[in-house]
Amino acid sequence: MIWIGLAIVLITFYFIYKNYEARLVLALSGLLMAVIGQFIVGSDTTVSAAVNAFVKQLVNGGLVPTIVTVMGFGAVMTYTKCSDHLVNALVRPLTHVPAIVVPGAVIITWLMNIVLPSAAGVAAAVGVLLIPALIALRVRPVMAAAAVFLGTWGSVISPGLMFNPQIATIAYKAGEIPEADAMVVIMQEALPSAIGVVVAAVVLAAVCFFLKEGVGSTKDVDEKASGVNGDFKVNPIMALIPIVPLFLLVIASKQVGLLPTKTFSVPVCMLIGTALGMLVGLVHKQPAGECSKRFCKGAGDGFNNVVILIAAAALFAAGMKSIGLTGALVNAMKGSQSVAMFSAAAGPFIMAVISGSGNAAALAFNEAITPHAADFGMTVVQLGAVAQIAAGLGRSMSPVAGGVIILAGIAGANPMEVVKRTALPVLIAVVVVTIAMYTLN
Template sequence: MIWIGIAIVILTFYLIYKNYEARLILALSGIVMAAIGWLVEGSPVTVGTAVNAFVNQLVNGGLVPTITTVMGFGAVMTYTHCSDHLVNALVRPLTHVPAIVIPGTVLITWVLNIVLPSAAGVAAAVGVLLIPALITLRVNPVMAAAAVFLGTWGSTISPGLMFNPQIADIAYKAGEISAPDAMIVIFQEAGPAVCGAVVSAVVLAVICCILKEGVGTAHPALSPAGEVRHFRVNPVMALIPIVPLFLLVIASKQVGLLPTKTFSVPVCMLIGTGLGFIVGLFRRQDPGDISRQFCKGAGDGFNNIVILIAAASLFAAGMKSIGLTGAMIEAMKGSRSIAMISAVIGPFLMAVVCGSGNAAALAFNEAITPYAADFGMTIVQLGAVAQLAAGIGRTISPIAGGLIVLCGIAHVNPMLVVKRTTVPCLFALVVVTIGMYYI
């Protein structure tokens, strides 16, 4: 049964790699494994139990409100153009200080990806402004795309990323933390993640110097891009996208300036959405259209994220039914280092291969992370490492959605961009792993 389970898992991720619908593949694989485990081995985890795992995630009070409100808020920020003002406000200084152009681009994109947690979304929002500006400064177009792409794993410490609420929920159910608060997870992983981002930005800047692809090295641009310099930034609109994040930080237990229970992620996102409505009214935008944008964003969050999490839960239940989870846990119990390496390498490689680390990291967190104590680690520690590794791995995948967007803007080959982000990402992976495991 174990070998059958391994074969099904390999086939599952191969099909996801071949761009088959991930939610369907995960769900079907989970049902097949649950059926085999129940019919052949008499496993207590039946097909009905596996399906219930799917359903329970659809009504998960910790995950669903967080993800849907974050995505709805992001849609409102895009529709009201508040995100455009924030991007321009952060990007403009780069055009005046050539020495910090490449690392600055990476870090600005990284920070913006926390506020706007969609990698493809932030790539489009930042890329359409920064890449033409960098090319005007005679930065090689490939390096311009690489600098923006390297910053698209900042969402790993966003409260809107699916993994942080998921890890918090698992840790809360296990009694490891006192509340299913994603900010508890984020505060533990933020330090290593920031260090990894800075290191990766510096490494890319060094590569840029070695390859001589920085400011003034490329042929003069055929048409100058003055959008960044000529865009009139409204400071109020630029601040609105970061209001929810600011509220979450000062309401966290680590800071405690506001009551944590009152200022939850959904509440903070709805406050930000309300401010977006006010901006929209001043811009004479139809409030009904703004409402529809929020609902569409929330619906997309449920469709693209919540159901994926539910499918991963069904897949994990199938692994448990066929005995694969138990075998993996026993193998990891024999060596803490095996568990530590698996949490890093597995999601990282799957993200590189698939262009998205979601399926691998979600499945790992559902199946293995709850047993972190058996390996001498905490749930938050093990789960955070898995999702950070997945985010970094996606940033060297030639088929990642964000990369495709950026290459379309810069008119460059994706493989050339990936060649420049690989080494910085490997440095970031090492820094993040050391930070999470040993510091």
């Protein structure tokens, strides 16, 4: 039965790699394993229990409000152009120091991805501004696209990313943290991730220097980028609004404690940011009703694209448990801490590179393996964070990721040429972040 379960898992990831609907594939695979587990193995995890695991995620009070409000807030920031003002405010200083243009673009995109946690969404929102700005500075278009693409894993420390609330919930159930607060997880991920993005940016700058694709490497071009030619007037207030919720969350975290944590939860902070965005919209004659529609659409997309995927992964994990595969994997990892440490990074990373999205692999890993972190001599946060960060980094060197396709289109470049430039920085970053997560926490 374990071999049959392993075969089902491999077939599942093959179908996801082939771009079949991930939610459907995970749910059907989970049900199949649950049926085998109940009626052939005689497992305690029945089909009904597997379905209940799916339903439980749809009404998860710690998960659903966080994701839908973050996604709704991001949609409002895009509609009101507040995100454009923030990007332009960040880009302008780069024009004065050519050496930091490429690594600076990586870090700017990474920071913006915390506010707008969709990789494809931030690629579109930031790429349409940054890539023309870099090209206007005579950076080669393919390197401009690579710089932005390399920053599309900043969402790993976003409160709206599906994994952080998920890991917080698992850690809370394990008694590792006092409450299911995603910010507790993010605070432990922040330093390793920040080290990782700096390392990735520096390595890409070295690649850029070696290939001679940096500032001044192409013939003169028209300055089409508003952030470079000065036509775009940055409104400081609009530029600050996207970071207000993150600022509130940081100062309300237990580590800082300047505001009451229970009052300033993720949904509350995101709604405050949304309200400020609506006020700005009204000042610029954008109807509040339209802002509301954008918020609701963003929230609905968050439920559709994120929450249901998490629920499907929970059903898949329940099926793995029913057929006995989870127990076998846990026992195998118990024999060696290094095996568990390597698997947490390698599995989601490879899946992300192949399929363009490591979400399914990381979600399944966190549902099935991460709760047993103590058996491997690690914490839930360490093991779960490594899995999801590795998935985010792996996506940043995948030629089939939505973000690279968008950016390559903006730059007029080949996606394969873009990922050739992000591959080395990503590989080094995943090693650095993994070591940092295991040693600094």
